[in-house]
Amino acid sequence: xxxxxxxxxxxxxxxxxxxxxxxxxxxxxxxxxxxxxxxxxxxxxxxxxxxxxxxxxxxxxxxxxxxxxxxxxxxxxxxxxxxxxxxxxxxxxxxxxxxxxxxxxxxxxxxxxxx
Amino acid sequence: xxxxxxxxxxxxxxxxxxxxxxxxxxxxxxxxxxxxxxxxxxxxxxxxxxxxxxxxxxxxxxxxxxxxxxxxxxxxxxxxxxxxxxxxxxxxxxxxxxxxxxxxxxxxxxxxxxx
Numbered sequence: 001x002x003x004x005x006x007x008x009x010x011x012x013x014x015x016x017x018x019x020x021x022x023x024x025x026x027x028x029x030x031x032x033x034x035x036x037x038x039x040x041x042x043x044x045x046x047x048x049x050x051x052x053x054x055x056x057x058x059x060x061x062x063x064x065x066x067x068x069x070x071x072x073x074x075x076x077x078x079x080x081x082x083x084x085x086x087x088x089x090x091x092x093x094x095x096x097x098x099x100x101x102x103x104x105x106x107x108x109x110x111x112x113x114x115x
Numbered sequence: 116x117x118x119x120x121x122x123x124x125x126x127x128x129x130x131x132x133x134x135x136x137x138x139x140x141x142x143x144x145x146x147x148x149x150x151x152x153x154x155x156x157x158x159x160x161x162x163x164x165x166x167x168x169x170x171x172x173x174x175x176x177x178x179x180x181x182x183x184x185x186x187x188x189x190x191x192x193x194x195x196x197x198x199x200x201x202x203x204x205x206x207x208x209x210x211x212x213x214x215x216x217x218x219x220x221x222x223x224x225x226x227x228x229x230x
Contacts, residue, residue, distance in 0.1 A: 006157075032217040043119075043206070043221040044158065051217075089157045093217065098165035100146045100210065101217050105157025 002027040004092050006106025013080050014114055021109045023090035024072040030092040032101055033066060033073050038108075039086045047088075048075070080113045087111070117141060119209050119222035127228045128197055135193045136225045140209030147190050148208040148219060149182055151175070158206055158221075164190060165212060197229045 003026040013019050025033075034049035050057045050064045050073065057064050061080075066073040073092075077084055087108045093101040120139045128134050140147050145166050150158035161180070163171040166187040176182075179197075184190040194201055204226050208219040 004157075034218070036221075043223045046218055046220065049218065091157070096163055096171050098146075098163075098168070098170045099212065099214060100148070100163050100165060100170065101219075102160045102163065102171065103148075103150075103158070103219065104160065108155070108157055 002030060002092055002094070002102075002104040004090060004104050004106045006090050006109060008109060009107065010110045010112070012112045012114060015080060015082060017080055019075075019077045019080055019084070019111055019113075021075045021088055021090065021111075022072060023074070023092075023106050024070075025092040025104075026071065027092070027094060028068075028071065029094045030104075031095070032093045033064070034091050034093075034103070035062075035064060035075050036089045036091065036105075037086045038089065044089060077111075080111075082113050082115060085111055085113045119207055119220055121205075121207050121222040121225050123225055124223060125226050125228075127230065129230050130197060130199060132197055133193065133195045134197060134227065135191055136205055136227075138190045138192070138207030138209075138222055140188070140190070140207070141220060143211065144209035144220075145187065145212040146210040146219075147184060148210070149190070149192050150206040150208065150221075152204040152206055152224070153202075161192075194227075197227075199229045202227055202229045 031052040036044035
């Protein structure tokens, strides 16, 4: 089955700096790669996603890049703010019977943005 | 609130007891997923419904676990003869059943503690 590795496990940056989180996946059939932000005690919230036919996607301060050949994808957060502090999870998925998709998550990155 | 809802939010039970959790997806979403999340880990896929049909089950879902979605709307997850290893956050997610639409939206979860 799919295996997703995520690095680093913890990341501390100064406010205004950039943060980069990297993930690799194993199943070449995976075609959808979402990123979730989870604050303590809250539900995972989708912040950005990318499909395998696209190499890069940007939404304001957040961008995701995908290298299908190397099977890795990355999350980039620019101009970090204290409210960006949370655990970030990457996931990889492929289509299931009926059209749904099974998400396989990484182990998470605890991002801390310091003042 | 038009998001995914789950009840109860917390459940404490003694080992050997049965528990049942409920998930109400976003109203127009016909795909529903259950995941389990333990401390410090990403969510792990358990099962998937397209309308009332259960189309995929993880090997993680032992015989003690059963999920239903009888009318294609809300879903229940039952754990029989609970064990301490079942202690986790049980998350439900829903998605619109449109080809190429992959986004999954999570509920707040039910935190299960087995004593």
